[in-house]
Amino acid sequence: MLPYKELANLDKIVHEPARLSILTALSACTLAEFLFLQELTGLTKGNLSSHLSKLEKANLIVIDKHFVRKKIPQTTIRITSEGKAAVDQHWKQLLSIHQSIRHHGANNENRSAPNPLSINQALT
Incomplete structure (x- = not known):
């Protein structure tokens, strides 16, 4: 499979950029x-809440809502072991795809599309 097609299998x-940002941040701390x-x-x-709900539904995070001093609402979020594994695997996949594309391109430099200027110069 070409590395470009692997992007569709992520x-x-x-x-999704917002969720990747959230998971990456949470993977670096105990809770936030x-x-x-x-x-x-x-x-x-609203947007953060929506993304957190999707991540919680996928069991990638746990959301805890409680009150501080009986009246101040506080919401904390922590990543689950499944979430940590998923975000780590995701970054590894992206790196692998990127390296594969760079390697594939380096091996095919001689087969790249011709430079239009060199074609025009050859014709004149």
């Missing part, structure tokens, strides 16, 4: 507060 839940993730990712509250 996990869509993880690959909702407002911290919002600031880090630049997403709106």
